[in-house]
Amino acid sequence: MARYQTGIRTEAAIVDATRALLADVGVEGTTVKAICDRAEVQAGSFYNVFSSKEQVLIQVAREAIQAVGPDPSLAATETLDELVGAYISFVVDKSPLARVYLQVGASSTTDSSVARRYLRHHVQRAGRFADAMRRADPHLTVEDAAVEAEVLLGALDGLAFRWLLDDMFEFAKHARIAAERYG
Template identity: 50%
Template sequence: MAFVEEGPVARYRVGLETRERILAATRRLLSEFGIEGVTLKAITDQARVGAGSFYNLFASKDDAVFEVVREAIDAVDPDPAGAGTDSLGDLVDAFVAFMTGSSPIARIYLQLAGRGLTDPAIAARVLRSHRRRVERFADAWQREQPELTPEEAERRAELMLGALTGLGMTALMDPTFDMRRHAVELLPTSAASVRRP
């Protein structure tokens, strides 16, 4: 299951539109039914496209799936523009919003992490993005509490992200679960947890 794959390229407007329809269908199926719900027939039915059209635009089924997967990995992080300036509260808010928002991408991301448990290629990708995120959280910790050693800040960041991930899983399985209420408890002072976002 190669992660990088060169597919055919769309050159005309209709081709690009079809490509988008296919990706939207794949995204939806992946989020709703998981990886085993994504069959070529399901994709092409959902996208209203013949199998031939699919292969005119993608090298394989996995090609389309990975496109969506890459998207999901990247989407976990709030706009990279703000990196280096955002507060812990901002970061936690963004993570909670990502998990509890209506986009199907969060579900895909967590499923993906689950697959990382058996697929080393996926594990590597997920871990890489995880480390980037830990860095960003650690920076925010240190900005907020300058007395922390870098090691201590990173430990807290790791813990915070672990908790956010765990809470996110519960939230996605149990719609009645109030993730935000739990997540704010992770912030340094309990005073901060009174914030009403």
């Protein structure tokens, strides 16, 4: 089962191609053939590495969901500003991954396994926002902080979707204002 270097490079090329395609043309246009063409690989090689198309899609989606949150080890002390800043830099600096993140979230039907994973991750993230809010204002109740966190995260997600429709939209500027209003 010891893998060769060439196989590992091929796997990386396939994942890269899949991520780029998802960002460029969405789930609809991301076919196995398109992935293989972009990765400069034949179908046989694809299925030597991945057992199905769904596996790559899941891997890229997982990667995107992971990347949206800042380092979990900081969770106990991070400020709201840092959390918002992390989201902004996710969108600005890793836009392909951000596009995948948003498309996956929206295209998943309510009860798919991807939707559940997505939701679970969202709830964790909302918890980190709520914690940061309570550190800034200890008078805030747990329940109120939870609601405020959902509203702020909703605003950030919504503004990111807005950016998805229009590259020119100034996401960072609006996100910071949202953080001021809902912080």
